[in-house]
Amino acid sequence: MINVIILDDHTMVLKGIETMLTEESGIFVSNTFSTGKSLLDYLTTKIPNILLLDINLPESNGIELCGFITKTYPEISIIGLSNYSDTGFIKNMMRNGAKGYLLKNTSKNELIEAIKTVSSGITYLPKTLRKKLLDESIGIQSSKFIPQLTRREQEILECIANEFTNKEIADKLFISTKTVESHRKNLLQKFAVRNTAGLIKEAFIKGLLN
Amino acid sequence: MNFSKCICILFFFLLGIIGVSQNSTPKIDSLKIELKTSIQTFEKAKNYGSIAWEYLNIDLEQTELYIDSSLALYESIKHKKGISNSYYRYGVLYRKMGDYDKAISSFKVIEAYAQMIKDTSTLADCAYQKGVIYGNKGDYQKSLEAYYQSLELYKLLQNIKSQALVLNSVGIVQKNLKNYPKAIEIYEEAVSIYKASNNLRGLSDTYGNLGNIYAIKNDFDKAIKYFERSLQVDKKLKNNWGIAINNMDMGKLYLKQNKYNQAIKLLEKALLIQTKYNFKKELTETLIGLGEANRLKQNYKKSSFYLDKALSQNMESKSINQSIYFQLFLLNQDQKNYIRALESYKIYTNLKDSIYQEKKIKSINDLQIKYESKVKDEEIASQKLGLNLKENLILKKQNQLRLALFGSIVFLISSIGIWMFYRQKQKLKNKEIEALNTQKELNKLEALIDGEENERKRIAQDLHDGINGDLSVIKYKITSIKQDKFIQKEKEEFNMAIDMLDTAIEQVRRISQNLVPPSLQNFNLIEALKQFTYKISTTNTKTKINFQYYGEYLKLNKEVETAIYRIIQELITNITKHSQATEALLQINNHEKNMHITVEDNGIGFSTSKGFKGLGLKNIESRVAFLNADFLIDTNPNGTTITIDINTNNLKDD
Numbered sequence: 001m002i003n004v005i006i007l008d009d010h011t012m013v014l015k016g017i018e019t020m021l022t023e024e025s026g027i028f029v030s031n032t033f034s035t036g037k038s039l040l041d042y043l044t045t046k047i048p049n050i051l052l053l054d055i056n057l058p059e060s061n062g063i064e065l066c067g068f069i070t071k072t073y074p075e076i077s078i079i080g081l082s083n084y085s086d087t088g089f090i091k092n093m094m095r096n097g098a099k100g101y102l103l104k105n106t107s108k109n110e111l112i113e114a115i116k117t118v119s120s121g122i123t124y125l126p127k128t129l130r131k132k133l134l135d136e137s138i139g140i141q142s143s144k145f146i147p148q149l150t151r152r153e154q155e156i157l158e159c160i161a162n163e164f165t166n167k168e169i170a171d172k173l174f175i176s177t178k179t180v181e182s183h184r185k186n187l188l189q190k191f192a193v194r195n196t197a198g199l200i201k202e203a204f205i206k207g208l209l210n
Numbered sequence: 211m212n213f214s215k216c217i218c219i220l221f222f223f224l225l226g227i228i229g230v231s232q233n234s235t236p237k238i239d240s241l242k243i244e245l246k247t248s249i250q251t252f253e254k255a256k257n258y259g260s261i262a263w264e265y266l267n268i269d270l271e272q273t274e275l276y277i278d279s280s281l282a283l284y285e286s287i288k289h290k291k292g293i294s295n296s297y298y299r300y301g302v303l304y305r306k307m308g309d310y311d312k313a314i315s316s317f318k319v320i321e322a323y324a325q326m327i328k329d330t331s332t333l334a335d336c337a338y339q340k341g342v343i344y345g346n347k348g349d350y351q352k353s354l355e356a357y358y359q360s361l362e363l364y365k366l367l368q369n370i371k372s373q374a375l376v377l378n379s380v381g382i383v384q385k386n387l388k389n390y391p392k393a394i395e396i397y398e399e400a401v402s403i404y405k406a407s408n409n410l411r412g413l414s415d416t417y418g419n420l421g422n423i424y425a426i427k428n429d430f431d432k433a434i435k436y437f438e439r440s441l442q443v444d445k446k447l448k449n450n451w452g453i454a455i456n457n458m459d460m461g462k463l464y465l466k467q468n469k470y471n472q473a474i475k476l477l478e479k480a481l482l483i484q485t486k487y488n489f490k491k492e493l494t495e496t497l498i499g500l501g502e503a504n505r506l507k508q509n510y511k512k513s514s515f516y517l518d519k520a521l522s523q524n525m526e527s528k529s530i531n532q533s534i535y536f537q538l539f540l541l542n543q544d545q546k547n548y549i550r551a552l553e554s555y556k557i558y559t560n561l562k563d564s565i566y567q568e569k570k571i572k573s574i575n576d577l578q579i580k581y582e583s584k585v586k587d588e589e590i591a592s593q594k595l596g597l598n599l600k601e602n603l604i605l606k607k608q609n610q611l612r613l614a615l616f617g618s619i620v621f622l623i624s625s626i627g628i629w630m631f632y633r634q635k636q637k638l639k640n641k642e643i644e645a646l647n648t649q650k651e652l653n654k655l656e657a658l659i660d661g662e663e664n665e666r667k668r669i670a671q672d673l674h675d676g677i678n679g680d681l682s683v684i685k686y687k688i689t690s691i692k693q694d695k696f697i698q699k700e701k702e703e704f705n706m707a708i709d710m711l712d713t714a715i716e717q718v719r720r721i722s723q724n725l726v727p728p729s730l731q732n733f734n735l736i737e738a739l740k741q742f743t744y745k746i747s748t749t750n751t752k753t754k755i756n757f758q759y760y761g762e763y764l765k766l767n768k769e770v771e772t773a774i775y776r777i778i779q780e781l782i783t784n785i786t787k788h789s790q791a792t793e794a795l796l797q798i799n800n801h802e803k804n805m806h807i808t809v810e811d812n813g814i815g816f817s818t819s820k821g822f823k824g825l826g827l828k829n830i831e832s833r834v835a836f837l838n839a840d841f842l843i844d845t846n847p848n849g850t851t852i853t854i855d856i857n858t859n860n861l862k863d864d
Contacts (some may be wrong), residue, residue: 105711
């Protein structure tokens with residue numbers, strides 16, 4: 001029998017989830033809480049297997065609470081429960097020791113699957129969220145290898161390669177030298193180089209200049 | 211005295227006799243022939259003048275006649291230069307005749323004329339003549355002045371001959387001033403000039419003058435030597451006046467040495483010539499000398515004869531008369547004719563007194579003049595004093611003026627200073643006011659943005675926690691319904707309802723997330739922008755958005771992050787809605803305290819003048835102002851680049 005407790009400030013949600021799980025064999029909702037404080041008080045007396053934890057709490061931060069509980073009671077597995085689908089929340093919950101993450105409009109089957117998966121020691125994320133996280137990590141990775149240049153940066157890079165000074169570039173592109181200087185700095189930062197020589201070298205290596 | 215010398219003297223003597231007897235010279239003769247052959251009046255006049263000039267040292271009466279003729283002719287043809295020359299000759303003539311006043315007035319007439327026509331040569335001549343006359347009158351100061359004036363002018367004209375002449379005359383004056391060495395020096399200078407230019411007449415005069423000096427210095431040998439040199443030259447020149455004078459001078463010299471026979475011989479020679487040619491002044495002197503010499507030889511009859519003749523010359527000169535009467539007194543005394551001696555003596559003393567009186571009067575006059583000039587000096591001094599006082603007054607006034615000017619400048623400067631100070635202050639105040647206004651504006655903006663954000667938050671909260679919670683609960687309730695007894699149609703309807711609920715929940719979530727990005731609330735700007743761009747890229751098939759972030763994360767307060775987020779949100783929403791771009795790039799660079807944001811697309815661009823207004827520019831504008839950021843749009847049909855530079859130093863901290 002999996003002992004489940006739920007923390008949500010929304011009592012109707014609490015009731016709903018509890019109802020969804022009552023008829024499921026092997027899962028038992030032993031208690032529900034509407035505040036973090038009452039939960040923590042309870043945990044000093046009894047340790048459940050699973051905690052369904054709402055992130056968005058009026059008095060306390062759900063993510064921080066998650067971290068505290070997993071550290072204090074490592075035997076409790078936490079599944080985050082939220083209306084937020086932003087990956088930031090998911091990642092932060094996972095970093096703070098959560099074993100799963102569900103959106104609140106989860107279906108009964110998904111909820112049961114999550115509880116069962118997590119209680120067996122495996123992390124659970126719904127399919128949609130898994131895809132989102134994957135996309136994001138791939139996207140960031142790719143941009144790190146070949147930096148995409150803005151049109152301005154491309155123009156300025158070419159000017160620099162043609163030995164133009166900041167003043168000459170500014171006159172040519174009808175912008176202020178201050179702006180040119182900013183673009184220059186941006187380029188150095190983007191290519192992770194220390195000076196113009198490095199910038200030109202990297203730009204050639206990466207095929208951004210010909 | 212050897213034979214040859216004797217012959218020589220005889221020769222010159224004979225020559226002199228011939229010259230005297232003919233009363234003419236070869237030059238005069240040739241001039242007279244010229245005169246007879248000349249037809250034109252001018253030429254005639256000129257010849258008369260030349261002849262007159264030649265007669266000057268030979269016969270003064272002839273001279274006057276010829277000058278009269280010359281002047282008459284010049285006047286008939288109104289030849290001014292000729293008239294002037296005639297007057298000059300008159301001046302010299304009068305001088306020779308001892309009529310100094312007439313002479314001076316003649317020269318003054320000519321001088322005025324010469325000055326008018328700027329005839330330097332004539333001016334120099336006149337100055338010289340005046341020098342001679344003043345010298346004869348005993349006014350040595352005036353004489354020297356005149357001489358030096360003429361010397362200057364002659365030098366200017368480079369007339370060496372005349373310079374020597376003037377030097378000669380200066381020597382005479384120096385002699386009269388008893389400045390003998392100076393006189394000798396000057397004469398010798400003149401002699402060298404005359405010798406160099408072979409001017410015999412000048413040489414004769416100068417030798418004579420040198421003889422006179424040595425005579426005064428009682429150096430008889432030298433004196434005689436010079437007189438004889440002079441005499442020889444004069445004889446060569448047939449200069450009767452000179453011959454007579456030299457004879458007279460030598461005679462007087464011998465007389466001084468008590469060599470009476472030699473003296474009488476020489477004086478008689480002089481007398482002969484002077485009588486013949488009417489050299490009145492010198493004649494009288496010669497007569498006096500003869501009188502004295504004969505008296506000393508106790509030849510009283512002859513002495514008396516000569517002295518009476520001297521008296522009969524009727525000389526105006528008191529000093530000459532004085533010496534005549536002195537000789538008469540001595541003669542009568544020697545003849546023991548005491549009554550006549552007394553008479554002569556009385557006249558002599560009278561004359562002496564008169565001369566003395568004249569001198570006294572003159573000296574009194576001089577004194578008077580000196581006194582007057584002193585008075586004048588005093589007057590001038592007092593005038594000067596007055597002037598000085600006036601000047602001081604003026605200076606004082608000037609000083610006052612300067613002071614006033616200085617004061618007003620200081621006042622002006624300080625006024626300007628004060629004005630500038632106040633203006634600066636006013637500027638500062640204005641700036642403060644402006645800053646306050648800006649601050650006020652910013653505060654207003656902030657309040658506005660805050661209000662908006664709070665409203666959004668409230669709505670989002672209601673949507674998220676309220677509606678979405680409720681929807682979730684509804685879903686739970688529905689899914690809790692037992693489906694065992696459902697027919698197939700009912701099952702389908704049931705599942706459709708669940709799906710619709712999920713869609714509704716998803717929509718509400720999206721709306722609420724748009725209203726308040728949860729990542730921004732819980733994490734940071736970069737996280738929120740990642741979520742935002744991801745969501746746009748996944749929900750909008752047309753435009754792919756790439757988000758790049760470089761540099762250390764800048765910790766900003768939520769208000770600032772929200773504002774930046776809203777600007778970017780607005781810009782990217784615009785791109786997806788209007789630009790028709792296939793790609794967009796959001797790039798954030800952090801350098802120290804500066805954040806550079808670039809939003810770029812490859813769309814169709816827009817018109818900045820109007821298009822942007824409708825594109826939610828107001829939302830952006832207010833937030834750019836709130837952030838005090840530099841906002842730059844560069845748009846063209848190939849795409850749009852928008853850059854936003856934010857100096858986070860200018861933003862309020864968390």
